[in-house]
């Protein structure tokens with residue numbers, strides 16, 4: 001047996017002993033009494049009886065252990081021409097001060113705080129400050145519109161909202177403050193106060209009596225100490241797309257989060273304390289939570305906070321410039337970023353300008369890594385390119401090649417094998433194990449690693465219904481795939497209506513709700529179609545109400561604007577086509593998968609249950625008019 005097998009078997013034979021050993025690397029204010037309380041499945045509670053503090057483990061611990069002068073964060077912002085280094089000692093000071101400001105505005109243990117922030121140091125400071133005082137943060141990605149923010153405000157019921165005046169998306173200024181004001185107007189729940197970080201690029205107008213300037217809130221406060229919280233207490237809620245327009249509030253428990261993420265840094269990512277680690281994502285996504293903020297800081301690494309894009313800020317060499325300049329040892333991004341770079345610099349000419357001799361590994365996650373992109377990255381970067389499969393729900397990889405344990409042979413298109421903490425099965429609809437190499441629903445045997453979600457915020461029923469009901473004893477991932485004869489996983493597609501656009505997880509059901517609300521639309525469907533850079537992009541089909549004879553382009557323009565306004569630019573919904581009818585089964589189910597195959601020019605079998613096969617011809621014809629279904 002190799003080293004990886006040894007470690008995996010040691011987890012599998014006694015998961016509680018395995019995670020108890022890992023928990024020794026975390027600083028506890030009180031040690032746990034029980035490693036795992038599994039008396040009420042599928043609700044699992046880890047490190048019961050233990051108390052700790054997330055911010056202490058991310059920040060103060062390193063100062064106390066003599067790493068105060070080490071850089072904790074390097075903020076690199078090509079869009080503002082700024083590079084700022086923040087040491088652990090400075091981060092402690094800034095975090096304690098802001099935690100005091102939150103406490104001064106009435107935020108207490110267990111209260112929620114929503115953060116609507118661009119990639120600036122204040123976003124990280126605010127996240128850590130919440131956990132310092134036992135408050136629960138919920139970061140909302142800046143690419144979501146007011147209505148999405150309002151839905152999250154109503155679900156999380158924050159006492160305070162923290163935002164910045166603006167974000168910078170390449171050349172575009174995103175006006176966060178008006179988006180926030182509108183969201184608060186739309187929401188039923190109103191926060192007691194908002195704290196606004198004014199950026200030099202745009203000064204926001206404050207609402208009297210409600211809004212505080214970041215600096216004023218800090219000036220009137222006493223720095224706050226770390227408050228011990230229970231291991232099971234939520235450290236954060238992160239909303240993610242479900243099958244309806246209402247997002248799911250994934251809860252992360254303090255103790256399990258600390259233990260699993262701290263373990264992942266040396267074992268999965270091969271990182272040592274003091275190393276520079278970079279996840280080129282956004283703090284609004286789970287990759288940002290786990291691998292921009294928490295895991296690197298728990299492990300005493302230096303993390304890069306990059307406010308820029310892989311291309312255009314200023315060019316497709318931006319990532320390589322950051323790796324060279326800050327001596328990054330390993331970097332994490334989505335394959336879409338590499339596809340964007342590859343498209344602009346196919347020969348990797350810009351890469352040659354930089355010295356990446358210290359660079360050790362490239363990690364990818366968020367979507368399937370297509371073999372072409374993998375090969376391009378391997379050829380040009382000349383380091384292991386390691387695909388990770390995981391979800392917002394798990395908070396850390398389910399499957400990965402483990403750089404810090406033993407690199408197993410790579411298989412293009414596979415994120416390798418399940419890591420300790422996860423036992424993955426491909427199941428038939430009846431819950432039977434599929435033979436090796438045959439596609440099934442990917443399901444994880446319970447309990448999962450301690451970082452995995454204990455439940456959904458205030459919604460145990462939806463937790464059971466969404467993940468636990470289909471295969472008792474297993475968590476249903478929503479992904480379909482294969483476990484091959486060597487135990488390697490191949491994640492192929494979603495089993496629900498979620499699509500993956502530029503590594504962002506989006507619900508087509510949510511977009512359909514918006515299209516259906518247009519006055520002229522009788523029926524609609526949204527599918528994800530293949531895109532060279534983003535992997536998938538959404539495409540809408542509209543059936544108009546009888547008697548509507550306005551120009552179709554006008555209606556398409558209106559629904560595109562509605563999705564941008566209600567969901568946000570991140571939906572990247574830019575195309576729709578008007579059709580006479582939608583293909584359906586005799587029981588009325590829209591045949592979205594067949595429509596997707598037609599759009600992508602793939603071969604397909606006409607479903608036996610189809611109501612009227614002639615409709616597929618009509619769909620192909622209208623897709624051809626907008627440049628799809630090229631191969632027929």
Ligand code: COA
Nearest residue numbers: 142143169174281287310334336337340366502503569570
């Ligand atoms: N705030 C406001 N708007 C945002 C935003 C934010 N934080 N992030 C993205 N948007 C906007 C974009 O500006 C774009 O708007 P547009 O329609 O006006 O152009 C829209 O949302 C879609 O964004 P995106 O899908 O990111 O497309 P893009 O064309 O701007 O960039 C990539 C494409 C591939 C360069 C970019 O998606 C990328 O770098 N992705 C990889 C890294 C990543 O973030 N992965 C996520 C999880 S690991």
Ligand code: AMP
Nearest residue numbers: 365366367368388389390391392491505
């Ligand atoms: P999110 O919760 O936003 O991280 O999205 C999780 C979903 O993205 C998964 O359920 C998969 O559908 C997809 N995904 C993430 N990483 C991978 C990967 N490495 N390979 C294939 N699909 C992935």
